Amino acid sequence: MSTRAPLRRPPTARPQRPPPGHVYLPGYVSDDERAAIVAWLGTLRPLWEERYSLHRPPPPGQSQRRLLRPVYWLGNWQFACLDYYRPPRGVDDRCVRAEPFPPVLGALARRIEGLARATYRGDDMPRRWHLNTCLVNFYGKRREGERWIDTARVGEHRDFEPGPVASISLGERALIQFVTSQRPGQRDRVVLAQWLEDASLQLFGGAFYKDRTFHRVQRVDTRGGFDFPPAIDGFATRRVNFTFRYVPEAHVIPFADLAPELREDIRPYVRELARASAFFRRELAREAAAGEARP
């Protein structure tokens, strides 16, 4: 009889396959769609928001700061100073009614919804889910005096909107990582890394990608020489990403219906948007008319 300890299995060298729920499709956006999107981008006046405001000041230990990049929202605008949409508790006064999708993005959203419905079922596909919200992120470098500072990254976070999230990328390729947070002091574990190329679609859904992991954009290449409109003072854009999400209609509030102090905080942004947007000009007019009607 052998007295040796039983042999341990050697650790498997095969990388673990990430769970299903993540889809990547290069070349999803046609040349015509891409050209229409770029033309539409040229009509925008993106906002470069501050993280906090007069009535939502920085918490202890934090200071006021500008976001890393200019953004534009469609469907509803989740102002940073209103602290974004964070169900289950942070749902009221977070999502301010914004412009509808332009035709080219509306058509893309409907196509993606078909793909998502064929991909996600049950708890992964909430009732009434459809893509009614889009965050347009402008990635690039900002000018500081004589220097250009690259800000093309996003720290790890979750998208709290229910159901699958879709993202269309234009321009330089970007490395997105899905990570699980380890104990304090340990490095995050990367469970999926994907280069997102020009004209690609990424779709992710299900508990693993929405609830159990964070995602982040580690870096954006500089090789392709992309330069996107619109011209933004002190900023050069080499990648634009569109994340499409779903916010239940009950949680979208018109500007005129916000509490007075919240309107005061975001009114300068709405005025800036109104310079290029008939929609936001109407929202300001509605607020003024409601003010006259108020006792």
Ligand SMILES: O=C(O)CCC(=O)C(=O)O
């Ligand atoms: O730019 C990207 O690819 C990801 C953007 C993102 O993480 C987000 O909008 O939540």
